[in-house]
Amino acid sequence: MTDRLSPLTATLDAFAQGRLSIADLANQWRDAARHHQPALPQRYQDVLERVLSQLESAALFTEESCSFSQADMVGALREWLGKALALPKA
Secondary structure (H helix, E strand, O other), X not given: OOOOOXXXXXXXXXXXXXXXXXXXXXXXXXXHHHHOOOOOOHHHHHHHXXXXXXXXXXXXXXXXXXXXXXXXXXXXXXXXXXXXXXXXXX
């Protein structure tokens, strides 16, 4: 079994330091979730997609004109990752 989720913490750090674009961050997260074994429950995939979509949308606006902040979305990704990593392994 390959744990493809653990390395995602490093992508959040790279994004926070400006070394990773939102598009690259989202692509890496989607790829890791899609290929994670055992497969993540559908609700985890749905939540992840919603958060990533919001993060990508936030990039189109200035911080002041957006209803949610990139920092909040990164925090949501960290929370999602913690819960996904805590799922029982099959």
